[in-house]
Amino acid sequence: MACSHLVLINHKGELSRQLQDLLEICLFAMQHLKVCRIQPKLLFVLRDQHDRSSDVHGDALRLMRKHLSEASKHLDIRLEDLVSLDPGSVFLLPSAFASDLDPHTGHERRWSTELFAQDMFRLRRKIFGTGSSNTIGDRFGEEGAPEFSTLSDWCLHAMSVWRGLDRYGPNLLHYKTMQEIEVQRELEEAVKHIGSQAINGEHGLAAETTRLLDDCTKRLNVGAKSEQVDAEFRSALGALQDACAAKCQAELGRCLQARRATIP
Structure with missing residues (x-):
């Protein structure tokens, strides 16, 4: 998507939820990589369509657009x-081959259909019409996207995109759906909130550690043995850390349990 004005999505069958999830992750990666200054046009080429009337996939496309917008x-x-x-982002194609029994041999015979060939020529005309220089210049403007002005500039741009994917892709493209991304964000926010409350809240780790440090300092000032105070300080500090970790884990467990209850 970051390297082309027109993206052909060759898909067998109907517009599916799996395809929508894949596109959502692509949008997520495009937004975070910041490598695309154009808005590529998507064209779904759906193969093996028996009913190719114009309204067949209209509702599915509108629904996909709605979900992608969300x-x-x-x-x-x-x-x-x-x-x-x-x-007009959907192009419907019939099956490329037809089959029937040979009346002379009784064996199945397959052949390419003239209808598929004609529709393929129509698809080519649509692609070249969308990707013509005049259309691209009108929609995107050469000045707005200099990386597409020459083949050399485009190659440099494609290399830059690939380096970005190679570096950051594993952290962006391992998600399967936007729901996973939202859950990940909720989890991160919950962990930050729980950690902040456990450390900086009232009776939190910071306050308890300060009190422990003040107590040990007073004992040292009145002549207590430093070795004993140090040992007791380390032991008490470890106990505070363990108690804080247990409290955080328990609170996180309650948050996760509450979140699971909301998942259908």
Whole structure:
């Protein structure tokens, strides 16, 4: 998506939830990598379609656009700022081959259909029409995307995108759905809140450690043996740390249990 004005998504069957999840993760990666200054146009090429009327996949495309828009809101960006997805973004293709029994031999015979060939030519015209220089210049502007002005500039841009994916991809693309990303964010926020309360809250680790340090300092000032005070300080500090860790784990367990109850 970051290296092309037009992205062909060759898919067998209907627009599915799995395909939508994949696109949501792509949007998430595009937003975080910051390597794309254009809005690539998506074109779904759906193969093996028996009913190819214009309204067949209209509802599915509108539903996908709705979900992608909601996903982009979680990224604090509009869908239109990432990709272009219009009502004409679906191209339906029939099966490439037909089969029947040979009346002379009784064996199955397969052949390529003329209908598929004609539709493929229509798809090519649509692709070249979308990707023509005039169309690209009108929609994206050469000045706004200099990395697409020459082949050399595009190669440098593609190399830069690849380096970004190679460096940050494992941390961005290992998610399967946007729900996983949202759960990860909720978990991070919960851990931060629990840790902050356990350390800086009333009777937290910081306050208890300060009191322990003050007590040990007073004992040293009145002549207590430093070796004994040091040993007791280390023991008490370890107990405070263990108690704080146990409290954090218990609170995190309650948060996770409450979160699981909300998952359908």
